[in-house]
Amino acid sequence: MVNVMDLVEEEFIYPGTRACAGCAMALIYRIALKALGPKTIITVPASCLTVLHGMQGFCTTKVSVLHTPFMTTAASASGIVASLEEKGLADEISVVAFAGDGGTTDIGIQSLSGAAERGTNFIYACYDNEAYMNTGVQRSGSTPLGAFSTTTPGGKKSHKKNMPKILEAHGIPYVATANGSYPLDIYEKFQKARKIKGTKYLHILSPCPPGWGFPPKDTIKIGRLAVQTGFWPMYEVINGKYFLSKDSQKYLDPSKRKPIEDYLKTQKRFDKITREEIKNYKQYIDDQWTEIRKRVENY
Ligand SMILES: Cc1ncc(C[n+]2csc(CCOP(=O)(O)OP(=O)(O)O)c2C)c(N)n1
Ligand code: SF4
Ligand SMILES: [Mg+2]
Structure with a gap:
């Protein structure tokens, strides 16, 4: 496990971005770029991350960024990879698609699936704030059960889509989940992904103060509660082998998990959640961990 002294000092995001106060996505992106280094080309579809980058001529990052139409993030990354391969630069420069959950689980899934099936040599990172935040909180395939959005005013009636599992089914060499409240884990996972050839997929939970309805000072606490309640397990699947990440390991023991209510009650979006949905x-959490236990015991 890396420690804070291992993080490179250089910053790749200039201070004063247009992200909201307390935005986990900005923290995730900052740490990811430190792990990836200057020889990185990013592709980004419309999202809060586009807004973070700023208007043309005022880009907030030191690395090259290509803004792409929504559904073409992974396709544009594939084009960049093909061009680098042609120029003999593919081993030197990392290509990274960075997209929101709407851009990944719904709108960009077909180009992502195509790239993963072809084994395109790139990293695809989804920061998951669990709704279309940039356009004012509409539900996505990744919005969780019971959560308010402007298109689910009574709370969403189904669980979130399990994208890491979908990507795992493509047989790619690296799939990982992470969480904005565990930056060292994010750093390590991006560093690892950078060194693996083929398609790498990271899915990172990204608490969002205005969209989830909590004060900006609570971002880290809420991200941690997602892990501590067992809702958000952090793991890696490397060449088909399952590894539970260090900060999730103790939650294999159900008695160590905090009640899910501790997580739900911190956020206004769950104000209308019913007793049935909490049950x-x-x-859902028990089933998830039963499956994890089986996979961990298998290796
Ligand atoms: C093809 C297309 N449809 C819709 C939009 C409008 N749009 C811009 S950002 C956005 C929300 C993106 O949501 P997500 O991918 O979850 O990223 P977030 O805003 O939450 O960071 C939408 C719907 C667009 N730019 N292009
Ligand atoms: S709306 Fe949420 S994800 Fe978007 S910039 Fe603000 S805090 Fe970040
Ligand atoms: Mg989103």
Whole structure:
């Protein structure tokens, strides 16, 4: 496990971005770029991350960024990879697609699936703030059960889509989940992904103060609660082998998990959640960990 002294000092995001105060996505991106280094080309579809970069001529990052239409993030990354391969630069420069959950689980899934099936040599990172935040909080395939959005005013009626599992089914060499509240884990996972050839997929939970309805000072606490309640397990699947990440390991023991209510009650978006849905969450979490236990015991 890396420690804070291992992080490179150089910053690749200039201070004063247009992200909201307390935005986990900005923290995730800052740490990811430190792990990836200057020889990186990023592709980004429309999202809060586009806004973070700023208007043309005022880019907030030191690395090259290509803004792409929504559904073409992974396709544009594939084009960049093909061009670098042609120029003999593919081993030197990392190509990274960075997209929101709407751009990944819904709108960009077909080009991502195509790139993963071809084994395109790139990293695809989804920061998951669990809704279309940039356009005012519409539900996405990644919005969780019971959460308010402007298109689910009574709370969403189904669980979030399990994108890491979908990507795992493509047989790619690296799939990982992470969380904005564990920056060292994010750093390590991007460093690892950078060194693996083929398609790498990282799915990172990204608490969003205005969209989830909590004060900006609570971002880290809420991200941690997602892990501590067992809702958000952090793991890696490397060449098909499952590894539970250090900060999630103790939650294999159900008695160590905090009640899911501790997480839900911190956020206004769950104000209308029903008792039935909370019961459903408990089962969902238990089922998730039963599966994890089997996979961990297998290796
Ligand atoms: C083809 C297309 N449809 C819709 C939009 C409008 N749009 C811009 S950003 C955005 C939300 C993106 O949501 P997500 O990918 O989750 O990223 P977030 O804003 O949450 O960071 C939408 C719908 C667009 N730019 N292009
Ligand atoms: S709306 Fe949420 S994800 Fe978007 S910049 Fe603000 S805090 Fe970040
Ligand atoms: Mg989103």
